[in-house]
Amino acid sequence: MTIKKNDKQKILIVDDEPDITTALKMYLELQGFHVDTFTDPANALAHFKAGFYQLLILDIKMPEMNGFELYTEIKKKDKTVKVFFLTALSDMHDYAFKKEVFPKEGERYFIAKPIENKEILKRINTVIANTN
Amino acid sequence: MTDPEAHDNNVRERTEVLYGTDNVINNELHFFSEAKTRIDTCMDHSRPALAIGTEAIRKSFVEAKRKGVQLRYLTEITNDNLSYCKEIMSIVDEVRHLDGIKGNFMISESEYLAPITTRDNIKPADTIIFSNVKEIVEHQQYVFHTFWDKAIPAEQKIREIEEGIVHYDTRIINDGQQIIKEIHRLIAGSNVLYSSITTGGIQYSYNHFFETKKKLLDRQKKGEHKGIKVITIIDESNKKLARILVDAGIQIKHVRNPPPISFTLSDKEIAVTIEKREAGGLTQSLLLSNEPAYVCHFLSIFEELWKNGINAVDRIKDIEAGTDLADIEVIQSSSRAGELYLELVKNAKEEILFIFPSSSALIRQEKLGAVPLAIEATKKRAAKVRILVPYNKEVEDRIKLMKAELGRRPIYNADIDVRYTEQTSGTMATILVVDRKVSLVMELRDDSTKTFDEAIGLSTYSNSKAGVLSYVAIFENLWALTELYKQVKEANERLTLHDKMQQEFINVAAHELRTPIQPILTMVGLLHSKKGHVSNQQMDDSLEMIHRNAQRLKRLAEDILDVTKIETQSLILNKERLNLNEIVLSTIKDVKNQIQDRWVGEAQILYESKGEDSIFIEADRYRVAQLVTNLLSNALKFVNRYDGLVSISIEKKEDVVAGGQEVALVSIKDNGTGIDPDIFPRLFEKFASKSFKGTGLGLFICRSIVEAHDGRIWAENNRDKGATFHFTLPILRR
Numbered sequence: 001m002t003i004k005k006n007d008k009q010k011i012l013i014v015d016d017e018p019d020i021t022t023a024l025k026m027y028l029e030l031q032g033f034h035v036d037t038f039t040d041p042a043n044a045l046a047h048f049k050a051g052f053y054q055l056l057i058l059d060i061k062m063p064e065m066n067g068f069e070l071y072t073e074i075k076k077k078d079k080t081v082k083v084f085f086l087t088a089l090s091d092m093h094d095y096a097f098k099k100e101v102f103p104k105e106g107e108r109y110f111i112a113k114p115i116e117n118k119e120i121l122k123r124i125n126t127v128i129a130n131t132n
Numbered sequence: 133m134t135d136p137e138a139h140d141n142n143v144r145e146r147t148e149v150l151y152g153t154d155n156v157i158n159n160e161l162h163f164f165s166e167a168k169t170r171i172d173t174c175m176d177h178s179r180p181a182l183a184i185g186t187e188a189i190r191k192s193f194v195e196a197k198r199k200g201v202q203l204r205y206l207t208e209i210t211n212d213n214l215s216y217c218k219e220i221m222s223i224v225d226e227v228r229h230l231d232g233i234k235g236n237f238m239i240s241e242s243e244y245l246a247p248i249t250t251r252d253n254i255k256p257a258d259t260i261i262f263s264n265v266k267e268i269v270e271h272q273q274y275v276f277h278t279f280w281d282k283a284i285p286a287e288q289k290i291r292e293i294e295e296g297i298v299h300y301d302t303r304i305i306n307d308g309q310q311i312i313k314e315i316h317r318l319i320a321g322s323n324v325l326y327s328s329i330t331t332g333g334i335q336y337s338y339n340h341f342f343e344t345k346k347k348l349l350d351r352q353k354k355g356e357h358k359g360i361k362v363i364t365i366i367d368e369s370n371k372k373l374a375r376i377l378v379d380a381g382i383q384i385k386h387v388r389n390p391p392p393i394s395f396t397l398s399d400k401e402i403a404v405t406i407e408k409r410e411a412g413g414l415t416q417s418l419l420l421s422n423e424p425a426y427v428c429h430f431l432s433i434f435e436e437l438w439k440n441g442i443n444a445v446d447r448i449k450d451i452e453a454g455t456d457l458a459d460i461e462v463i464q465s466s467s468r469a470g471e472l473y474l475e476l477v478k479n480a481k482e483e484i485l486f487i488f489p490s491s492s493a494l495i496r497q498e499k500l501g502a503v504p505l506a507i508e509a510t511k512k513r514a515a516k517v518r519i520l521v522p523y524n525k526e527v528e529d530r531i532k533l534m535k536a537e538l539g540r541r542p543i544y545n546a547d548i549d550v551r552y553t554e555q556t557s558g559t560m561a562t563i564l565v566v567d568r569k570v571s572l573v574m575e576l577r578d579d580s581t582k583t584f585d586e587a588i589g590l591s592t593y594s595n596s597k598a599g600v601l602s603y604v605a606i607f608e609n610l611w612a613l614t615e616l617y618k619q620v621k622e623a624n625e626r627l628t629l630h631d632k633m634q635q636e637f638i639n640v641a642a643h644e645l646r647t648p649i650q651p652i653l654t655m656v657g658l659l660h661s662k663k664g665h666v667s668n669q670q671m672d673d674s675l676e677m678i679h680r681n682a683q684r685l686k687r688l689a690e691d692i693l694d695v696t697k698i699e700t701q702s703l704i705l706n707k708e709r710l711n712l713n714e715i716v717l718s719t720i721k722d723v724k725n726q727i728q729d730r731w732v733g734e735a736q737i738l739y740e741s742k743g744e745d746s747i748f749i750e751a752d753r754y755r756v757a758q759l760v761t762n763l764l765s766n767a768l769k770f771v772n773r774y775d776g777l778v779s780i781s782i783e784k785k786e787d788v789v790a791g792g793q794e795v796a797l798v799s800i801k802d803n804g805t806g807i808d809p810d811i812f813p814r815l816f817e818k819f820a821s822k823s824f825k826g827t828g829l830g831l832f833i834c835r836s837i838v839e840a841h842d843g844r845i846w847a848e849n850n851r852d853k854g855a856t857f858h859f860t861l862p863i864l865r866r
Contacts (some may be wrong), residue, residue, distance in 0.1 A: 018648055019677050023654035026670070030662050049318035061643060088643040114649040 005030060008034040009128045011054055014044045014070060015059035027117055028124075039066040040101070050078040051091045054128045057111070059086045084091075084111045156247055156260040157188060160238075163262075164192035167240035170202040172276045173224075175236045177208040178249070180216035182256055193223045201240075206279055208233045209289045221286055228283035237272060244272045245810050302421035311418040312340055315396065315403055319344045319768050320422075322398030324358035326434045329394045333405075334362075334370050338377070349381040357693045358399075363387050363437050366447045378444050385441025388459075395430055402430045447825060456510070461593045469574055469591035470500060470584050473564060480566045484509060485607045486519045487563040489525040489576050493587070494519070497562065498530060500584040507534060510548055520610050521623035523552035551614040562588075565604055571600045634699075640819045644827065648681035648688070669762055686826075691829040694758075695818065698836040705752040705840055712796050713782055714748045719760040720780065723768075736776070737764065742783035747796045748864045754862075759837045762830040763800045770804030771854070778802045787860055789844065795860040803854040807847060815847055834859070 011033050015021050021037035028035045036053075038044035039061055056074065056090050060067035074081065089109055111123055150159060164171065175183070183189050197203055203224035208231060209217045221227045236257075237246040242262045247257035263269065284341045292299055305311050319325060325348060329337060351357035357643060359381075366374045366386040374384055395404040404419040421427070442450075463469045477484060488494040497503055509515040521527055531550050564572045570593070577589030594600060655674045659666065666674070697703040720737050749756075760780075767778040780800045787795045807815065814820040816835040819828040838845040838859045845859040 017650070019651035019681055020647070020654075023651040023674075023677060025660070025673070027654050027658045030658065030665060088646040113646050114653050116653055117661070 007064055008032060009032040009054045010036070011055045011057060011124070011128075012044065012048070012053045013037045013057045014062075014067075015039065015057075016041075016062045017059070019020055020059070020086075022045060024120075031121060033124075041067075041070045045070060048074055048077060051080075053078070053081050055124065056081055056083040057086060061088070083109060084123065084127075085109055086111050086113050088113055143264065145265045147261070147265050147268060149261050149764065150262060151258065153256055153258045153842065156257050157186070159245060159260050159262060160247070161188060163238060163240065163243055163245045164196050166243060167196060167201050169241045170204070171196060172206070172239045172273070172280070173202045174206045174233065174238070174276055174279060175209050176234050176249075177213055179236055180207055180213040180220055184219050185254065190223070193220070197223060197225075204228075204280065206230060206233065206276070206283055209286055209293065211293055214290065214293060220289070227286035228280060229286050229289035230279055230283040233250045233279065233283075237276075239269060239272050239276055242269060244269045277575060300423050302419070302423055302426070305418045305420065306415075308416065308630070311405075311416060314418060314420055315341060316344050318396065318398055318401050318403050319348065322348065322357070322399070324399050325360045325396065326398075326431070326438075327360075327362045327364075327394070327396040328390050328434055328437060329362060329364040330390060330392060331365055333394045334364050334373055334377075337362075338373060342377075342380075345382065346380060359383060360758060361385075361434075361438060363390055363434065363441055365390060366451070369453060371451050372446050374444050375448060384444035386440045386444060386447035387437050389800055390437065391433065395434075397427055397430050397434065400427065402427050404430075459593070459595050460599065463591040463593060466574075466588040466591070469588055471574070472591075472593060473497075473502055473572055473574070474500070475504060476566045476570060476572055477502050477509065480506070480509045480515050481513055482515055482567050483565075484515055484567075485563075485565040485604065486521075487515070487607055487610065488519070488521040489560050489562060490579050491522050491524040492579050493562050493576065494521045494527055495530065496582065496584050496587055498534075499582075501565075503534065507537065507548060508668040518607075518611065519548070519550045520553050520607065520614070521550065522554065528552075529858045530756055549827065551611060553610060553614055554617065563607070565600060565603050565607060566674045568604055569597075569600060570595045571603045573603070578595075587735045637695075637699075637818055640828070644688055644819075645685070647693070648684040651681045652678050652685075654853055688829075691827045691833060694833050694836075695829055698833070698840075703836065703840060705755060707750050707752055710749055710751050710753055710756065712749050712751075712798070713741055713745055715753065715756050716760055716780060716782060716798070720759050720764070722757075723761055723764045736778070737768075738777065738779040740779055740781035742781055744784060747782060747784055749796055749841075749861045750864045751835075751861060755837045755840075759834050759859070760800075762834050763859075764829055767800055767802035767804065767855075767857070770806070771802050772804065776802070776804065784863065785860070787844070790860070794863050795843065795865055797858060797860050799858045801850065801854065801856040803850075803852075805853045806849045806853065812847075816845065 011028060013021050013024055013035060014037070015024075016039050018039050021039060025035040025037050038047070042065060045065075056071065059065035062070075067073055067087075071083055071085075111120065115123075144174060150156065173183075183193070193203065198634045203226075205224045205227045206225070207213070207217065207222050207229065209227075209229040217227060236249060237244065239245075243262070246261040248259040248261065249257050305314055317425060325345070327337070345360055348357050348360060352359050360383065362377070362382055363533075364370075364374075364384065364386070365388070366384070378384055393404055393406060395402060397403070401420065401422040408415050408417070463472065486494075486503075486506070488497070494503065502847075506515075506517045509621045510517050519531075532580045535548060560576050562576065564574075572591060572593050575589040576592040578587055578588060581587045655678050659671070659674055694703070717739060720739055764778060764780070770775070771778060778800065779802075780798065782796060782798050785795055785797045787793050787797075809819055816831045818832045820831065835845050838861070841861050843860040843862065845857070847855055847857045849855050
């Protein structure tokens with residue numbers, strides 16, 4: 001079955017750990033998603049194509065720009081794109097639920113790492129459908 | 133026998149003494165018959181019985197009366213002669229009574245007759261004096277009149293006797309002998325005896341009245357007397373005497389300030405001794421009264437004194453123990469307290485302790501001048517001043533000013549030490565202790581007022597050793613407590629800081645652990661489910677990724693465990709005699725083996741030994757290896773993979789910083805990118821610099837290992853390129 005590139009859901013992953021982006025990219029592409037990765041948030045922002053991605057997966061703790069800040073910037077360009085934040089659980093306590101970024105039920109936006117493949121797939125499917 | 137008188141004026145004037153009872157009676161009878169107008173009789177209390185009992189005499193009285201002679205009779209009417217007096221009253225014109233009348237005589241208009249009674253008053257006289265000398269007769273008339281005028285009517289006296297009415301009387305006696313007699317009388321007739329005696333009076337009392345008092349004590353034993361109580365000043369000079377009196381059964385109490393006039397009272401009467409110093413010596417007067425109002429008055433004075441007196445036995449004990457000089461005084465007036473306060477501080481020689489109940493108290497008393505005086509004391513006499521006061525900013529500023537004042541003119545080792553208490557230190561009084569000998573406690577009545585006089589209520593002064601030392605104990609306890617508070621606060625702050633750092637470490641460590649796990653999970657899951665769909669290259673890359681991250685986890689786990697051991701001081705060193713050079717060389721070999729890795733390339737590690745080939749240290753082999761490995765790995769991370777050069781050298785040196793001790797100095801130099809100046813201050817701390825693929829704990833562990841061996845570690849950027857890390861380890865002494 002030929003899958004048209006245009007039909008694929010597109011995910012943008014930004015994490016300063018290359019192994020994480022590489023691994024996630026490899027897995028999610030095998031699941032039928034189109035995945036772009038960046039290890040540098042500034043770079044990611046510069047290359048961001050508005051309207052192109054359905055989902056963002058952003059690491060929170062990154063040097064120079066953290067995940068929330070990146071998301072805020074992206075939101076200015078693209079209001080509809082959905083987001084998950086990858087976090088080592090302590091991050092959540094550090095950052096709490098930033099009210100200006102999130103409305104009430106903030107937990108929905110957090111993915112605690114490390115996360116199993118099945119689990120991340122399930123979470124992604126709650127917001128976008130894969131075409132596999 | 134004399135010639136009877138003639139009726140004319142030419143009778144011979146004579147004064148005779150006649151002997152013999154018969155003679156006496158005859159003369160008396162003659163006297164009666166000779167009297168024409170009046171007969172005045174003055175007799176003591178024993179005579180009425182004779183007057184009536186001797187028929188001849190009685191008849192004479194009756195006859196004289198019948199003849200119209202005016203008869204006046206003066207005597208002392210008592211219970212015993214009452215009936216006789218009554219009879220005399222029925223015969224003569226008037227009878228009067230005078231207390232204690234003595235001396236028997238009769239006067240007519242021209243003659244004087246005085247029967248002389250012997251000691252034994254009951255029998256009639258056997259000697260009699262007769263005179264008709266005009267001067268003598270007139271004189272005796274005068275005497276009689278004087279007595280007569282002072283006397284009270286017999287009816288009144290009889291009524292008093294019969295109805296038991298006491299005659300109230302206040303009089304003053306000046307004659308020394310009489311005074312003693314009256315006091316004896318008072319004592320003997322008492323049912324209870326109270327005395328307040330001034331200094332020296334005890335001896336006088338003992339000399340004159342002890343015997344009489346002993347009789348009272350005997351009566352007391354039989355239950356017939358209520359006892360003797362005495363108030364006086366007991367001191368060294370009379371304590372022996374006091375003891376004698378106490379042993380005899382007299383109750384004595386010591387009072388610091390008895391009234392200046394001695395007095396004694398019984399249930400009925402008071403005797404007050406008034407002493408006057410006149411030219412030549414001391415004169416005494418005795419005021420006697422049985423007026424109930426006076427007796428009551430002195431009784432209440434006595435009881436008040438007795439209430440506050442100190443038992444003689446205790447007092448003597450105190451004198452003998454030397455604790456008698458203790459003085460405790462309650463001062464009602466706040467201004468007086470203020471004066472005393474300043475006085476005490478001014479005279480301090482060694483130490484002044486203050487406890488202020490509030491910061492306002494200190495400020496008020498600074499205005500009073502107390503605290504400045506204390507400062508004077510420190511300056512002039514090197515007294516130590518310590519102050520406990522609750523904290524507030526104003527007080528702190530004042531104290532700073534005071535200390536600055538001191539500092540300006542340092543003469544002696546001036547010492548003013550202030551500690552701040554919690555506001556609720558509890559004392560509501562200013563406590564002053566000077567030289568550990570006297571204390572002054574001033575109650576705080578109203579803290580809101582501005583002046584000392586308004587703020588202070590009652591004050592208590594004490595120089596009683598036990599009391600003063602109790603306040604010293606209170607002071608020292610509070611003093612130590614403030615230190616304790618300070619330490620607890622500091623420890624708490626350190627703990628809070630430490631907790632924060634621990635939390636920080638946990639957060640970062642958690643993140644570091646979780647990060648490599650993610651790729652492992654993803655890749656293993658992926659390979660597991662998509663085996664068929666993965667190319668060989670992808671498979672290799674995946675396994676490589678898994679391996680790499682697993683290794684990273686391993687290193688991180690080890691490092692975190694090490695850090696935990698270091699932090700909880702459970703790092704155990706297994707020290708042995710090692711050849712440092714040998715360790716370094718073998719470590720270099722190991723590192724070279726490990727770094728068959730894409731990120732090193734052609735980089736080289738050079739070894740250089742400056743000086744001796746074998747330097748011996750006492751150290752833990754494993755840890756030293758770890759130390760060197762970490763430093764080498766660290767250096768390698770920052771060098772260029774192509775021309776990177778890491779050189780390691782060892783030499784013996786004298787470490788100036790460690791006091792000239794001989795150490796082994798190891799230096800690891802690289803030509804890499806150098807140390808980022810931002811990180812420099814935190815270089816050897818946990819997670820200071822997280823380099824790619826590093827744990828961030830390596831340098832922290834290095835430092836811990838070096839310091840655990842009593843060495844030092846430091847780093848610097850090279851002048852040209854790269855950085856150099858140095859560490860020292862103490863050399864094994866032979």
